[in-house]
Each structure stands twice: as structure tokens, then as C-alpha cells.
Amino acid sequence: MIVLADSEVLQLLDMPAVIDAVRQAQIDHAMGTAALPAPLAAAHPTEDSMFLSMMAASNRDNLAVVKLLADIPSNSKRGLPTQRSTVLAVSASDGKPEAVLSGPSLTRFRTAAATAVATRALARKNSSVAGFVGAGALAHAHLNALSTEMPIQKVLVWSRSTERRHEFARIARERGFEVDVKESPEEIVRESDIVCTLTPSKAPVVRGEWFGAGQHVNAVGAPPRADHREIDTAGISRSSVFVDSLPGALAESGDVLIPLQEGAISHAHFRREIGQVLAGHHPGRVSDKEITLYNSLGTGLQDLAAARLLIDAAKKSGLGTEIDLLK
Template identity: 55%
Template sequence: MTLILTRSTIRALLADRAEAVEAAVARAHRDLARGRAVLPAPPAMRLPDGDGAFVAMAAASATDRLATVKLLADLPGNPAAGLPVQRSTVLAMDAGTGACAALLDGAELTRVRTAAATAVATRALARVDATTLGLIGTGPLARAHARALLPGRPYGQVVLWGRTPERAHGLAAWITAELGLPAKVLDDPRAVTEAADVLCTLTPSREPVVRGAWLRPGQHINAVGAPPRPDHRELDTEAVVRCRVVVDAYDTARAKSGEVLVPLAEGAVREDDFRVELGDVLTGRAPGRTSDTDLTLFNSVGVGLQDLAVARMLIDLAGERGAGVPVDLGS
């Protein structure tokens, strides 16, 4: 039987499970560094009559006994029809039998695993005395990041900015009411960047929203929001050059990340400057932050192994709680 997990079911199963999701994502990255998982660079398919892309994000894990593929549709024209730019579905197969274990809506899963990866990287790379969290972008990904980053951490305030003032003030009010931390809307991305000890960029930007000249020693930046396209980035070249860069997966970043591909094309960085993966830092194979004055950057493109780790968790939770809809695809 194949388990069908809808967005609402996934949201219910993952409610108040931020720490467990973070642990699952961290383990997946350690498994990748130790050779217990497979993560090929995802191919992008483009139709000749449009600017959309379909990205097949595959992964396999010996630990989780799954092979998965998430088919991500990145369609910039969708908002004109009132639809989201990105939509995705995850197919999970039992690695031992090849049986189709589950079919999962990708939206909530992707938001939660992306925020969890940021939390893992921030724990590994940010200064322990970081007190101000900065958010650039105010969409659902920003809320997911606030949920993942704030509980149990010593932040004293959140500063944020978004293109739509009403949404920015709404996010600030939600953070204060739901998470109990003062949140303030600032005038522009520069103000947020200069105020933050930990900065998360969460916009689908083609052009940089953060400049290297605004950064100061000791900050940690999570570049998260840009879609997996080589010409989209949220940080300019100077910002990347100034930072110690850690990627989620080298092959994926080399194929999809404008954050590294644009500076590489400009000759401002070398490939060795972004070969350190998050799993290398988590397993101690490579250093992350080496001093309180380091500028560190987690370049998060998003990888299929993160989807796999959370899919494994969801399948197990659904089995325990009798959630989801079983379907016999072979009937």
C-alpha cells in the first residue's frame, strides 16, 4: 500500500516537532558526509516555450531505508494566475523492496525542512552569544524560520524587513504574540543586515538584496530564499567573498546556486572556496567558525536528502497515529 499524505496532514503531524525535524536533517547531512547517503545534482528540465523549470531532486539513504524524488515545478508565471511560483510532490520508495511507500505534498515539508537546515547550520556556525536575529523576507518561509530558530535560543530581539509593509508588521506582531520575543520592522535590508548577529535572507530575488559592504565581523548569514537558478541570488559578490562559505551539498550548489556561480564566473572565488558541506562541519571533517570575528555563510539551495529525512519521519509518525490515506497503486 502507498500512503498519501496531504498538506494538512503533514502540517498536523509536524506540529511542535521542530527539534525532531532539526535532528533528522542534521543526521541526514552527517550520513551524506560519511557515505551512507546518495545525493546526485538535480537535473533541471525546461520546456522550449516558457521560462519555467522542473527540477528532479533525488536522494537515497541506507539509514532511512528510502529512496525519494521530489519533482519541483518552478513557474515564474504562476502568480499572474493566483498560483504559487513553486509546487512540488515527493515520491518515497522502500529501498529494500522498491515498493512505493508514500506520496507526499511538498509545500509544508519543504518549508519545514528548509528552516530545519537553517537551524542546524546556525547552531554549527553562529556565535554562541548572538542576540539579534534578522529576517529579510516576510512570507511563509520567514514564519517557518522564526519557529525553527527562536525557541530555546538566546536571542533578545528580531529585526525584519519585507517589500510589503503590511506583511512585515503582521509578521512582527505574530512573532511577538506567538513566540514571545520583541520584533521590529526596520526601514530597509541594509538596516536589518547591520543590526543582525544572525541574518536569514528569505526572498525569491534575482538581484542581491544584501551587500558585502554592510556586513561586519562575527555575523552569520543564511542565504535561503533564491530559487535553484544560476542567475538568482540574494547576496552580492563582495558578501560571498568576505565570508567563510558552507554549502548544503557541493554538487547541487555548483549546478544551481547563483550565490556561488555568479562570483565564480566573475573570477572572484574558486571552486575550493565553496567545497565545504554542512555535513563536513557537523562531523568535524572541516572547520566552520574558527573565531568570533569570522563571517560565516550557509548557502542553502535545498537538497533532496532533506526531503527524504523528513519523509521518513512523516511516514513513521503517520503509521503510529493512523494518519494519511492508504492506496493500492497496483490494483
């Protein structure tokens, strides 16, 4: 089996290839040729830490994977990432260990790729202004992915960190985009065709009263916790909401669960998975005035799609460390 460190994952991943792989994986799920159970969560008995097991299996890729995601808020006080993850991949045909992969860069790439796939499927085709609420590494990956799939010309950015928002703006300008740095999330939402929320927020940072006709919103940043959300109830209620996995959303998405608990919407509001749109089972956007929202939790099947690319690329390039667990 191959072991890949995060630096090697970064060398091997190619965003257009990840986008194509994630799109196909979500179609496979809708067609019944890939398995995607709901994630399992284990809370730390004494600390505010959560451990999430994300699984998937695919006929096409002949892989089964499990990613263990550790969400540890107290890590921020230690100067460590609040989320860490590792992916184990085995052959779906005989169970042979294929790879152990560092999770952070893999997750960042496949998350941005999934957003780009959903945006292409749901946003108005002429959407050219992309707004980013949050300016960290995930925002950079999203700009890369969205500009691959959509005719992005202008970029708007806001972050609580002044340093991050200006660094993001500098890099986006170097890539040839027109860029405006904004002073509030409201400005981002009111002036964008496509909005990406990319913050680890517990309380909403975006309000539905700011949404405009025809807008597309990607709610991406909130951690997999039922009490965390980036979009308020009005935003969810006003939007046609699409999810990557309905069981996953109903298990861990505060953006979904809080409006349900409040009685603002029903379960029927969320019965549209993006794979069903990609497979032609659901029309997606039905008018240029409709507000669409993609609620991204991330799935094990997206991890699997990226893992397949990494394993194949590592074998060709010679990167990674080969070990034999079966000796």
C-alpha cells in the same frame, strides 16, 4: 502506500524532530551512508518554467525519494504559487512504494530546519539578534526553527510588503520576542548577529559591505536558478561559505555561480559542506570575527529525512489515504 495532503503534512510535522532528522541526514551524507546526487533540471521549451528532480537514498531510513519541484514564475499572474512540489518515497531495500507527499509544507519545514542546524554549527554561540529579510511563510518557519536552536531574544524584520512585515512582527511579539520593524535590508544586516535572506530575488538584496565581523548569514530564498541571487559578489567574497551540497550549489545557485563567473572567487571558496562540519571533518567557524555564510539550496536528502518522519507519524496516527499501487 500512504498519500498525505498538505494539511495532513502540517498536522504531522514537528520542528524539533525535523531539525534532529535533518542534522542526522547531513551527517550520514558526510559519512557516506546516504546518497545525494546533483539535481537534474529540465527547462520548459517555450516558457520561463523549470522542473527540478531532487533525489536521495538513505541506509538509516531505508528510503529512496525523489521530489519534483516546478518553478513557474508566471503562476504569480494566475494567483498561484510560483513553486509547487511533490515527493515520492520508496523502500530502499525492495523498492516498494511507501508514500506520495505534498511538498510545500514539507519543504518549508525542512528548509528552516536545515538553516537552524547550519546556524547552530556556524554562528557565534551567544548570537541573540536574528534579522529577517523577507517576512512570508518561510520567515515564520525560520523563526520557529532558529529559536529552537539558538538563544534568540530580539528579532528584526524587513519586507517589501508593509502588511507582511507588520504581521510577522505581531506574531513574533506574541511569542515573547522583542521585535523591530526596519525600513531597509541594510538596517537588518548591520544590526543582526544572524541574518536570514528569504526572498525569491533575482538581483542581490543584501550587500557584503554591510556585513560585520562575527556575523552569520543564511542565504535561503533565491530559487534554484543560476541567474538568481540574494547576496552580492562582495558578500560571498568576504564570507567563509558553506553549502548543503557542493554539486547542487554548482548546478543551480546564482549566489555561487555568478561570483565564480566574474572571477571574484575560485571553486575552493565553496568546498565546505555543512555535513562535513557536523561530522567533525571540518572545523566550521574558526574565530569570533569570521563572517560565515550558509548557502541553502535544499536537498533531496533533507526531503527524505522529513518524509521518514511523516511516514512513521502517519502510520501511528492513521492520517493519510492508503492506496495499493501494486494491485
